[in-house]
Amino acid sequence: MNLDTTREIDNSLSTTLQQRRQKLAELVDTPVILWSGESIGRNFPANRFPFRASSHFLYFAGLPLEKAAIRLEQGKLNLYLDDAPPEATLWHGKTPTREEIAAMIGADRAYPLVELVNHTANAATIAVQNYHTYQQQCQLLNRTLTPANAPTGIDLDLTKAIITLRLSHDRFALTELTKAAQVSIKAHQSGMKGTSQATTEAEVRGAMEGVIIAHNMSCAYGSIVTVHGEVLHNEQYLHSLQTGDLLLADVGAETPLGWAADITRTWAVSGKFSETQRDLYQVVLAAHDACIEKIRPGVEYRDIHLLAAQIIAEGLVNLGILKGNPDDLVAMDAHALFFPHGIGHLLGLDVHDMEDLGDLAGYDTERVRSDRFGLGYLRLDRPLRPGMLVTIEPGFYQVPAILNHPDFRHKYQKVVNWKRLEQFADVRGIRIEDDVLVTESGSEVLTAALPTKVEEIEALTS
Amino acid sequence: MNLDTTREIDNSLSTTLQQRRQKLAELVDTPVILWSGESIGRNFPANRFPFRASSHFLYFAGLPLEKAAIRLEQGKLNLYLDDAPPEATLWHGKTPTREEIAAMIGADRAYPLVELVNHTANAATIAVQNYHTYQQQCQLLNRTLTPANAPTGIDLDLTKAIITLRLSHDRFALTELTKAAQVSIKAHQSGMKGTSQATTEAEVRGAMEGVIIAHNMSCAYGSIVTVHGEVLHNEQYLHSLQTGDLLLADVGAETPLGWAADITRTWAVSGKFSETQRDLYQVVLAAHDACIEKIRPGVEYRDIHLLAAQIIAEGLVNLGILKGNPDDLVAMDAHALFFPHGIGHLLGLDVHDMEDLGDLAGYDTERVRSDRFGLGYLRLDRPLRPGMLVTIEPGFYQVPAILNHPDFRHKYQKVVNWKRLEQFADVRGIRIEDDVLVTESGSEVLTAALPTKVEEIEALTS
Missing domain, CATH: 3.40.350.10 (Creatinase/prolidase N-terminal domain)
Structure with missing residues (x-):
């Protein structure tokens, strides 16, 4: 030092x-x-x-x-x-x-x-x-x-x-976490602006991480910058960018004292979402907004996750991709075909805060991971309390390993309109992730300065 | 993968x-x-x-x-x-x-x-x-x-x-090493171009490493981007850039298959070298050019190092910083007051190639490190042969820990014009480093496309 x-x-x-x-x-x-x-x-x-x-x-x-x-x-x-x-x-x-x-x-x-x-x-x-x-x-x-x-x-x-x-983060920590969030926002803005000149994922990553380095911060985790957002932890950057692609960027900065941010945005390579991309993006955004709206002390994080599942199921029913009653669909984990991870995690000195402790931090006393397909990947299962910083990161993905899996094909044969789904082939992965602080009275989104609305993102990328 | x-x-x-x-x-x-x-x-x-x-x-x-x-x-x-x-x-x-x-x-x-x-x-x-x-x-x-x-x-x-x-590198290796060199050149050009808008070392580093990341490469080593080049392995980037500063950037890319480049350039933050900065830069550049000129199969790398020492001693005598006969000055290691490291090292899959093997690779059979102040840091002591890739990286530094050390003050009291040296206070560190391949008939500089001449560097930075 x-x-x-x-x-x-x-x-x-x-x-x-x-x-x-x-x-x-x-x-x-x-x-x-x-x-x-x-x-x-x-x-x-x-x-x-x-x-x-x-x-x-x-x-x-x-x-x-x-x-x-x-x-x-x-x-x-x-x-x-x-x-x-x-x-x-x-x-x-x-x-x-x-x-x-x-x-x-x-x-x-x-x-x-x-x-x-x-x-x-x-x-x-x-x-x-x-x-x-x-x-x-x-x-x-x-x-x-x-x-x-x-x-x-x-x-x-x-x-x-x-x-x-x-x-629960103290004021010093929140100052650091806010700095990390602010630099991460600039990194995403730089990635959005740089996409029209970029020809590969790596170039967008360079535009984003260059900003983090320029602010004397480091990456809090291996960046995901990919037109194959359906590969959830894709850390390759070689794909070329095609006009019809969506680009998913999950990039966050860490301050020199170790405090992290974690932001995901998804934008259109061309600067303009297709109709199908926009439709599915709106479903994910609706889940994102509703989850953040619900955050306040005392609320169970697991219920936030289930709210996202519910809204995604409803949205997919409305688009004709899922068939049936959203409650029933969530109960049978049909949402998890397209949203196979948890709604988020703790954020602090670690991007998955205290994950070195296994589930001791993420799971309240006496609680253990569910073996349900739609809940097993949930990293946090506690009642929220003031000072907690969590991510909210709903997504929609078409993961071949899930959608082509014989067991899932069989189990969900009747609730998925597979023909209709084919019309959304230009959406491989969408995720929208923000960092949300639980306050005494509700919540504060540390990353709110980075737009989530389609029109605003289109304005930044074109 | x-x-x-x-x-x-x-x-x-x-x-x-x-x-x-x-x-x-x-x-x-x-x-x-x-x-x-x-x-x-x-x-x-x-x-x-x-x-x-x-x-x-x-x-x-x-x-x-x-x-x-x-x-x-x-x-x-x-x-x-x-x-x-x-x-x-x-x-x-x-x-x-x-x-x-x-x-x-x-x-x-x-x-x-x-x-x-x-x-x-x-x-x-x-x-x-x-x-x-x-x-x-x-x-x-x-x-x-x-x-x-x-x-x-x-x-x-x-x-x-x-x-x-x-x-000795084969053709496949040389293709990779050339790719690494080309991307590193672009990184340095980006750093030079970006300096006029930058206010901190970190911003220049971001401009440089962003290019490496954009080409899907990684940094072969921790970048040095500093206005305090006299700290030889400075890996902090917090200093603000001042108009009169020289900026030293030692940054190199590594290809996905692991092959490295290693380039250093020194430029003026203002875009324009001062007279004293230019004078000392020319001394280092003369050593750099003469060493590269001398590289061919059969030449002892140690002699390349001693050539650099000789030219630096001569240059410092001409500038009135050292006093006496250059041969004598080198024999008493007076050059090492200002050039306290070796002229370079092997380059390949590792930036100090095969340094995991200690000196087994760098030193020919039966040879060991000298305990001389002016030779002990030499990382390579072998006769050159075709296919070897080495760095040539002479430098001039004013390291307080050396120049203020009582032993050195005493030993070199009479051969340094300390008064004259004070006039060069705006030069803390200069290094010029290129990657040079030993060929059958002489040498080829893989990094030659990046200028070394003051005028060309000034043109790139202003």
Whole structure:
């Protein structure tokens, strides 16, 4: 980390961190040690992937400090971090000292990393992704850690406490999340504007990610920029753009302190939706708008998902693609033929926030994933509460692996008008995704400045 | 890997791979197994860094196949790779089958990965970067592998053989390396053109990396785009651009098949070099041009480095910054006060090609790194031979950690005109780097289309 990273960070960081660890102290009695991890060699040791600190560490330490650990106990913060060796200045410039960093984050004490071994007794932790650091965790705590998605004992208690805190974002976090949203909006605008000159998916991706990089942010996840939106996690960018194609772009920025945005828009390569594309887009948009409208504290996120399913089923009935009563269609998961994923997920330091913890964060106590085709992919099943940030991302896809699957063909033979569906062949994938904050009184869409209406999107793309 | 990745790959790949393994068979008697590695989770398991296959695997398997292994013996190629599970189609689309991939790369046999355990007897290998795969290597070969930079026994024999092959690029490799160079040139042109509108380093970086992404390539290494070029591996992009600054950009693309480019240019933020900036730039450019001029088979790369040192020393004497005889100044490493790194390195599948092997590739048999201040950072010390691709990257830097170091101040007190040096305060870092292929008769600069002359660079930036 260079001193410059922290130039803009004012006292609000150390104040925020103090509040977070005070809250943690109210929930956890044991000492807590969190490790940041380290960067990983790509093709040779000196050519490394950009360092990404563990999100749990980032939440309490604030800064992306490599090879660092923090110890939290009763609201006190100890930092364990080695100063860079003097010769590192030649290659990496002047970096802040341990004491300078300790001051920035409001640490009570700061030690070289070697001291950590003397302060590990009875400490709880969460296993990090980085394998080398994970080995250090086990060695220093003198016990084998279970993976982050299956913690036990004091680590489980800690995990639950951290989930409680991280589920609701504080003001500092919301400032960061808003910055990520704003840059992501600019990236999407750049992609929309650049499409008319682009000939491949990669060119649109370049126009979008270039904006994120220009704002000194990184991509929070592997971008999806594709005319084959029906491939849900398509991370190839080689298709050429054809006049009649829809382009689906799921691209989000992450701030230097680790906070993410997650936005999807779908637009016409030509700048103009066809009638069939517009019809299906309106169905997805209706679901999107209704779901956001419904968000407020106390509402079950699962019900938001089911609302989307209902509206999509209704819309498809109206277009003659599905046949029957929408309630019955949702009950038999017919909507999931075309909307086979969940309505969204938590968003925060991770784009799927706290997904390293498996479903411990996404699913409320005692709840488990459904085995229903139309519910199994739901990543979040909790009552909403103020400060939660969730995505709302309904979609419509024609996935060959689903629509041509003999079991589905058989089960849904009578409720799908397959002949009618063929008329919508120019729609392979549509998704509209926004980042929605649950407020005391309802909701606030952090990504609202990016249009969703067909006419506005057409205006931006042509 | 999506089928599209390979759409443009014609028979030349399988022919090339066959030639490479035939050559390997002439050098190595034992069977050889090479692993590709796997992608690594960033902040949670499903959010992964882009997969980068091991370069040794890529050299003989051609394609970036994740979780794959190949076995080479007497010119025969076995591929070990699992087909994607059927449910993966929903998320990742249709991927080529093992048999389709085997056909693309001209494999003689193809097996599921589980079969590999039956074909490991007496096999040599090279330890990969990825730790999980490294563990598999040890387990399947039933022995503890030393790191790639310290191989022993049959692994050392294999390493030496692979170095022999990879030191000289074949036509397929040169086609890829040329593509990487061409896109990197476009990236630099975009950065130069974009500088007048940019206010931060990050914005110039976005303009450059956006081009690389738009061409469906990735960055071969962490870009350096900075007004503080004296920080040699500066990977922060937060400085604002000031009118009098020089901007140093070291940015290179990597093709989807893994072949790299590595280009540095230095230009004036204002579009116009100051007189002092121009004077020092001309010194670096003279070294750059003379080194390239000297490249031909049989020449010692170390002598190219020393030529650069000589020309820089001469130039600094002419400018009144150094005092004395240039030969003497180089002999006492006075040039290294301002040019503290090597003249360049091998370039190929890795930006520092085969640096995972330590100095085994860079240094000829029996040669070791010098402990001289002016030679210790030299990454390559071999006689040049046809097909080698090297960078030529002389520079001039005012590194406070060097120039203010009491030892250096003392040693070089009398040969530096410190007063005169102060007049060049607006030059913190200049580097000019091109990628130069050793040909049968001399050399060819793959990156020659990007100007180096002050006037041409000024024309591109203003």
